[in-house]
Amino acid sequence: MDHHDVTPTNVAPVNDGVEEQPETAREVVFEIRDASVRYGSNLAVDDVSFDVGAREITAIIGPSGCGKSTFLRCLNRMNDFIPSAKVEGRINYHGENLYDSRVDAAEVRRRIGMVFQKPNPFPKSIFDNVAYGLRINRFKGDLSELVEQALTRAALWDEVKDKLKKSAYALSGGQQQRLCIARTLAVQPDVVLMDEPCSALDPIATSRIEDLMVELKRDFTIVIVTHNMQQAARVSDMTAFFTTDVAEDSSRVGRLVEFDRTQTIFTSPSDQRTEGYITGRFG
């Protein structure tokens, strides 16, 4: 199947009852064309193409090992730290090739922040966790004001304002994850990548983070990898469904099956594999 032609505009109108919204001129943040990731000679993600729109939540779903996280890490060059990893194809960020040799990867990561699967605050105080990014990026202005702003945005300020000097490890898992989000927001990124941000959290903490994501959508572009299909359905505007193909030599390759509006993916997917996955028949 020729999947990188699947864009929201050329999906067959199979959705009955769902109103086909006119495609407004989307501001595209990431233009991903034929992107592949290799670890040495091993192909991990093959030939992914889709666009990520500004101020949208794009969810990446799919079974374990389908290269969702690997792919997400290409978007802010986190794979640079794995010496054998190589990204092919083209990933444009606001029209600029992310992998151009002149691009400063640290600056890329400042603008494209990342929240990880496990809450991973620094072994520092709550304040210093949020201030860290501001300090290393030499932000000008009142540090404590910027920290307060970030914590407020991450819906954590009220819970921690009296214990900013306390260790970040004194917080609960859900609070730690919101602290990590605050830390990311503090450096004023343009995009926030989230790699299964709720998989280590209970349903209440998860729902707080989901509310937060919807809130943040007004200012930020969010790309989230999730195992939780309900979560993708609840929060995202667009969904990319990845799957694993087992090649002849039994190596596993992640591929994009379908990319469409979330509503379409969950009500009338055009690919049988997507339907099978979201209805729980496989994966």
Place this chain on the structure above:
Amino acid sequence: MTLLETPPRPSTPPRPPISHSSAGGWRRAKNTIASLLIVGSLVAAMIPLVLIIGYVIVRGIDAISWAFLTEDIPILTRAEGPGMGPAVVGTLLITGAATVMAVPLGVLGGIYLNEYSARSTFGRVVSFFAEVMTGVPSIVMGLFIYSIWVLRFGVSGFAGALALACLMLPVVIRTTEEMLKLVAPELRESAYALGGRKAGTILRVVLPAAAPGIISGALLAVARAAGETAPLLFTVLTVNKTNTDLFNGPNTTLSLQIFRNAQQVFTGPQDRAWGAALTLIAIVFVFTLLSRGLSAVFARKHRV
């Protein structure tokens, strides 16, 4: 089967009281034997520890006095009474100089090996030889310094410090490397994800997280160096008067004085040897406490 039909319940056997263990006597006995063995091993391991410290205190405590710690060593070896001043000063000077040389170098080397060359052949080779070097007999280090330094520039406290630094360096490198390996990769990743660069991330995130372990490792090396005798025998020699000049003339240390005085047949020097032993243990003890305190401060500040 219709919904109304329920399968017959299998009859359950009578439930034994919980005071009756299904584990059986032999499993319980094995557990008891294992516990006893462990406690027994601990006691056995404690015996030399307690005896050494206890015996040194008993034999050395009478010799210790302010005069003992400050006065010059009697020129006549068989003389009774204090002191060990030059050796106390020499130990602090020589060990201190060795620490100043070996710890920063070793920590930086460990950082390089783990953070910059972990996957390269060069890094692996260096790391392997650092490991081998930790097992090199200390007298070989002394011989090395004797041939490359002492033969040209003469004996001095500094020559001894060089030998001790060579001894400490591989230990500090290896512990730093191992401690850095233990720092969670997620911490580095999150620093990089905020736009951090390598050097800044190592300095601000990785090193503070590894600091308690690195401090412990460095202290172990310092304590070992403070008690070394062999590499100092032909690099430092010995003096009876305090020599505060690290770079000129022979010096002395507590370990050298223990070695020299304990061989004597007279009770005077023997008492001084015991006193020196106790002083040395006390110095190492104080440094251990200090470093533990330092580690605790770090751990509290960056609680992991």
